[in-house]
Amino acid sequence: MHSNIKITSESSIKSAMAKIDKNAMGIVFVVNSSDKLVGVLTDGDIRRAILKGANIFSSCKSLMRKKFIKVKKNDSKTKVLELLQKYKNIIKVIPIINEKEKLIDYATTDRLNFIPIYYPRLKGNELKYLSKCVTGNWISSNGPFVQEFEQKFSSMHNKRLSLAVSSGTTALHLSLVALGIKKGDEVIVPNLTFAAVINAVLYIGAKPVIVDVDEKKWTINPDEIKHNITKKTKAVIVVHFLGNPCNLGKIKSICKSNKIFLVEDCAEAIGSKYKKKLVGTFGDCSTFSFFGNKTITTGEGGMITFKDKKIYKKANILRDHGMSKKKRYFHDEVGFNYRMTNMQAAIGLAQLEKFKDIINEKIQIFNFYKKNLGKNKYITFQKTENKGLNTYWLIGVKFHNKKIIINELQNKMLKNGIETRNFFYPLNVQKIYSNFKTKNNYLAQKVFDNSIMLPSFPGIKYSEIKFISKVLLSSIK
Numbered sequence: 001m002h003s004n005i006k007i008t009s010e011s012s013i014k015s016a017m018a019k020i021d022k023n024a025m026g027i028v029f030v031v032n033s034s035d036k037l038v039g040v041l042t043d044g045d046i047r048r049a050i051l052k053g054a055n056i057f058s059s060c061k062s063l064m065r066k067k068f069i070k071v072k073k074n075d076s077k078t079k080v081l082e083l084l085q086k087y088k089n090i091i092k093v094i095p096i097i098n099e100k101e102k103l104i105d106y107a108t109t110d111r112l113n114f115i116p117i118y119y120p121r122l123k124g125n126e127l128k129y130l131s132k133c134v135t136g137n138w139i140s141s142n143g144p145f146v147q148e149f150e151q152k153f154s155s156m157h158n159k160r161l162s163l164a165v166s167s168g169t170t171a172l173h174l175s176l177v178a179l180g181i182k183k184g185d186e187v188i189v190p191n192l193t194f195a196a197v198i199n200a201v202l203y204i205g206a207k208p209v210i211v212d213v214d215e216k217k218w219t220i221n222p223d224e225i226k227h228n229i230t231k232k233t234k235a236v237i238v239v240h241f242l243g244n245p246c247n248l249g250k251i252k253s254i255c256k257s258n259k260i261f262l263v264e265d266c267a268e269a270i271g272s273k274y275k276k277k278l279v280g281t282f283g284d285c286s287t288f289s290f291f292g293n294k295t296i297t298t299g300e301g302g303m304i305t306f307k308d309k310k311i312y313k314k315a316n317i318l319r320d321h322g323m324s325k326k327k328r329y330f331h332d333e334v335g336f337n338y339r340m341t342n343m344q345a346a347i348g349l350a351q352l353e354k355f356k357d358i359i360n361e362k363i364q365i366f367n368f369y370k371k372n373l374g375k376n377k378y379i380t381f382q383k384t385e386n387k388g389l390n391t392y393w394l395i396g397v398k399f400h401n402k403k404i405i406i407n408e409l410q411n412k413m414l415k416n417g418i419e420t421r422n423f424f425y426p427l428n429v430q431k432i433y434s435n436f437k438t439k440n441n442y443l444a445q446k447v448f449d450n451s452i453m454l455p456s457f458p459g460i461k462y463s464e465i466k467f468i469s470k471v472l473l474s475s476i477k
């Protein structure tokens, strides 16, 4: 056990601070003279106490929490994992005691060999570039990294003009506003997606029209787009779901013949291709998310690439409060603050340097899952679009056996330390969106009911994929 995780109750708060500093876990466990665990003390507790005037030479006993979560030596791994999951936003370390209530060890998800669904890879120049922001005093959206990030993104995406924004959601909203979509217009969206897509349509008072997906590819069905176009339809937002490119050939020609805008949501699909061309180069506006669990991350953040320079210029002004580019603090339009900070862009730039490695690794991860699970008659993977390249943001598997109950399966996986996730609930079954459905029985529901997403982070070990596959196969027998 880490020697700096334990402190005696008579020790000073200053000593506790020194131990927390060394253990880098934000907490110490307080024991009495018989080594019995009697309390916990976090860096937050200490900070708050000092702000209220506490003396750092007083004893830990005076400040420690006496009520806290602990587990016993013989408690199952499942119980500990469930507690770490339940309190994951507040507790990262749980003390383990023996029958005499002595502290004998501590549990963290890492120590339990927990395999999360995702975490980002931040092993390149992220910290180096971030510290340049701090030492150079450029931490807001003013700063050289934002433009550098945009330029690099443009050169990757067929030189399309790119605009960095604060999130994938604001990228969608800003795109719709810049394209001139207004109240009363209709915008077609897929039923199987994260809610940001439909929310962006609702923000501007337009009417979302929820259409179905292909049962095998899990992406929007072009025929459903066609059937739901009316005189009021102004745009369609397609989502390259989990990294699978939509059928952009068919969709582009539908948009062209009906004179409607195409917004490509590439939040889950940076690097994916359709007919050898990157997604993000097809839409009138194409949006990206760099949220912490995305293939390329900036913590929070997003990007738009544009087909048309005029729309780009409009979005650029709207991103910054609608302020005139010629006259500072003079506003030509009612705009937003959707800017990306220099710090986010610094991380983004470092991430782009590793982009090819990450994408290649993700494809290998998929191939390895396929090798381990592909022969099972109850399992299918997402069918990649014809002539498409899927970069597998998250790897989904769909089951073909009514006896497999998804919740039960997920619990079994969790008991083995494996995090899985169910798909996004279809939009039509969520009350706030149900008015916008176009039919009652969506195939999206079938996909949702029978599928889960598996750990898919770059850096996952092949031994871990083997283990996940073994647990999965034994759970669906």
Ligand SMILES: Cc1ncc(COP(=O)(O)O)c(C=O)c1O
Residues within 6 Å of the ligand: 167, 168, 169, 170, 193, 194, 196, 197, 239, 265, 267, 268, 288, 289, 290, 291, 300, 301, 302
């Ligand atoms: C398809 C899709 N669109 C939009 C978003 C929203 O992106 P953000 O979280 O950066 O706002 C997400 C996020 O998961 C997404 O999956």
